[in-house]
Amino acid sequence: MSTTQSERLRELLEPLVTSEGLDLEExxxxxxxxxxxxxxxVDSDTGADLDAIADVSRALSAKLDETDAMGDQAYDLEVGTPGAERLLTEPRHYRRAVDRLVKFQLADGEELVARILGVDDEGLDLEVPGVKGRKAKERRLAFPEIAKARVQVEFNRKDKKDMKEEEEA
Structure with a gap:
């Protein structure tokens, strides 16, 4: 797909996605x-449920049908949300990943796996898990230090509710 077509599609579709309260990610x-x-x-700070995805899909389909943005050739439209192991590229992606475990490739070549505790305009506050029984450490990362970041899937992670119940028992 040419950059021109990609830009045209983004310009055409982004206002519709935004009007539905979502961000056009890709x-x-x-x-x-x-x-x-x-x-x-598409995505949002609160996530995108099936109803929101269906609504935006109908709006996009109608807009594409009334324009020639996709040309005369047949096509299928698929609207969805980012996957579980999404690549984080924008500050809003990091905000949405607070409390999640993320694998970072840093600009200096270091690799780091840490949990995002907080996000501001300059960067991230992280909790780096301790090794061999050592206590976890907090670390600050500025956005320019990050070359690549991807959310990690955690199958055995207890949520905050589970941890509170264990503490009370």
Missing amino acids: IAVDSVGRKRVLRVV
């Missing part, structure tokens, strides 16, 4: 056999 056009698939990824 647009991709892929060829699948003879058909094309337009994938639109």
Whole structure:
């Protein structure tokens, strides 16, 4: 897909996504056999439930039908949310990942796995897990120090409610 088409699609669709209270995170056009698939990824600070995704999907479909942004060739529209192990690229992505475990590749080549405790305009406050029974440490990371960051899936993590119940028992 050319940059021009991508920019046109973003300009066309972003106001509709925003009007539904969501952020347009990604647009991709892929060829699948003879058909094309337009994938639109949306999200918000509170997440996007199925009703919100259905509403924005209908709005996008109607807008695309009334324009020639996708040309005359058939295509499928897929609207969804970012995956569980999403790449964090914008400050809002980090805000949405507070309390989540994240794997960081730092600009100096260091690799770090830590839990995001807080986010502000300059960077992140992290909790770095202790090694071999040592206590966890807090660390500050500025956004320019981060080359790449991805949320990690945790299967055995207890949420705050579970930890409170254990403390009270």
